[in-house]
Amino acid sequence: MEEMNTENNWREEQNFTLVVRKPCFGLPTACPSCLPLYLYLKFAQLPFHLDFCSIYPDSDQIPYIESGDYVAYNNENGGVIESLKKDGIADLDAEFKSVPEWISTKAMVSSWLGDAIMYELWVGSDGSSAKKIYYPDLPWPIGKVLFWKQSQTVMLQLGITKDNAEQKEEEIYNRAKIAYEALSNRLGEEDFLFENRPSSVDAIFLAHVLLILQALPETSVLRNALLEHGNLVKYAEKHKMEQIEAGSSSSSVPQFQSGPSSSAPRKGPSNWSSKPKSKSKREKTKEEKTFRKRAKYFVVAQLVSVLLFLTFMNRSDDEVELDDDDGYGYDD
Template sequence: MAEVYTLVVRKPCFDLPTGCPQCLSAFIYLNFAKFPFQLNFHLNDPHSDKIPYIEVGDDYVAYDNENGGIIECLKKDVGVVDLDSEVSSLPDWVSIKAIITTWLHDALVYELWVGSEGSSAYSIYYSDLPWPIGKVLSSKKARWVKSKHGITDDNAVVKQEEIYARAGYAYDTLSKLLGEKNYLFENSPSSLDAIFLAHGLVVLQALPESSALRVKFLEHDNLVKYVQKCKSELIEAGPHPHTDASPLGSRSQSTKRPKPKSVPKREKSEAEKTFKRRGSYFVAAQLVAVVVFLTLMVTFDGTEVEVENDVDGDF
C-alpha cells in the first residue's frame, strides 16, 4: 500500500488555502513538484512554530522548526524532488535567496504584527484561540518583532523606513531578475519561487490596501502578474489535494516509531472514577484562573509604551 503524505497547515483565510506564508510556500512547492499529498489543518495550537509539518503515513513526521525548515525536509527526508538541484549553483542564487529569506521575510513579519497593527496576523495565527489567549500571544509577538529590530518609541519611524526601503530594493531586484519569464531561474520552478510566491500572495491577499508593503509590491506589474498566475494555476485551478479540515494535535517528535499495540480495556474501579471526576474539576478551576489572569495581562499590556526586551522564538 502506498504511503499517504499529509501536509498540515494553518487554516485557510483571505481566499487562500492557508493564510500562513510558511505553510503556503510548502503547499506551492509540493504542487510545483507534482507530488501527491493531502491537506489538513492544525487548529489546536495554530501559533506553534512546528507548523507546517508533513506526515508520512503513521510512522514519520517532519516539522518546520527542524532541519532547515519544511522545504528542506521535503527534499532531504521525505523524498520530494529537489527543484533546486539545477539552479542552486547559479551566480545569483545565494544573493537572491538571502534577499527573499531575510529582507522580505522580515518586512512581511513586521507588516503583519506591527505595520498593519496585527489585524491580518490575528486572523492567520490566533483567531481560533480564546480571545484573551490570542490577544496576549499577538501582543507578545509584536513586542518580539520590535525587539528583534531594535525598535523603540524614539526610533520607530527610522526603523520602519529602513525595513520598507530594503523590501523596496528586494522587489526592484526580483522584478529585474524575473523580467518576462515564468520563474526566477532558468524558466523552471524552484524553492525560491515557492517562498516568494507565498510572500506575494499574502501581501496581496491578506494585507490591507493601506499597507506600505503592499503599495511597494503593486509598483511592479510583472511581480503582480507572476503571483496572480500562480494563484490561478496552482490554487484556484488545481490540482487540489484531498482536504480534511478536522482539528489535529501536534506530534512530539520527528522520528520513526512503531504503532502501539492495542490493549484490552478493563473496567475502572469506583475510586478511579472519583479521582478522575476530581481531576476534571481541578483542571476546570485552573482553566478559569488562567483566563482571568490572561485577561488582566491584556488590560495591562494595552497600557505599555516601552518596548520590552522579549527573548522569544518565531511562532
C-alpha cells in the same frame, strides 16, 4: 527512465499529509510559514492531503508534513523544505545550489521580504490580518494578549526600540522596495525566477506576493510598493490560478478538511525509508499524548495571561491617577 517512473510511482503511493494553519483571505493557508511549503509541494508535484491544526496556534512546529512513521517539522533541520531535500523526497534546488545569483536572491527574499511581511503583520498595522491568520478561534481577550506578546517578540527580532522605530520602519520598507525592483527585473516576462522552472525561491516569493495582495489592507505600504511592478502581480495571479484554483484530480489537489488536524506531531526516524510502508491503525505515541495534553492547558494558560495583563494595566492606570492628584495639590 524506468527508475524515474518507479520513484514517481513510489511517491504517489505515500500518504503525505501537510498540516498547516487554517485557510483565509482566499488562500489555502495564509500563514507566512505554511504557504511557501504548500506551494513548494505543488511545484514539486508531490501529492498530499491538507489538514489544519488550530489547537495550538503559537506552535513553532507548524507547518509539518507526515507519512507513516516519517515527520518533518518547521522548527527542525532548517525547516520542512530542507528536510524534504535532505531526505530525497522533493528537491527543486539541486541544480541551483552552486549558482551565486540564486543563493543571493534566496537570501534577499527570505530576509528582507521576510522581515517586511512580519513587520506589517505584527507591528505596522492594527493586527487584524495576523489575528485572522493565527487566532481565529480564540476569544478576543486571549487573541489580544497573544498578538501583543508576538508583536513584542517581532520587535525584538527586528531590533526595533522606541528610539529607532521610525528609522527601522524606513529601512525595512526601503529594502523591500529594492527587493521588488530586483525581482521584477530578474523575472521579466518569464514564468519563474531562474531558468524558467520552479525552485524554493519561487515558492517563498510567490507566497509573499499572494499574502501581500490578499491578506493586507489597501493602505499597506508593501502592497502599494508591490503594485508598481505589474509583472510580479501577473506572476502571482498566474501561479495562483494554476497551483491553487485549477485542477480537481486527487493526484494534484489536496483534500481539505474543515476540522483541526486528526494527527498531532510525532517523532519519526531520522532517515527516510527507501521502501513504502503500509499504514495500519496504531496506538497514540508518547509525543502525541504530550502534544494533546499541552493543548488542553493552552487556553487555561492564556486566560491566566489575560488576567495578569489586565491586572498590570489597572495598576498602571491607578499609579498615573495618583501622580496627577499630587501634581495639582498646590495650585489653589
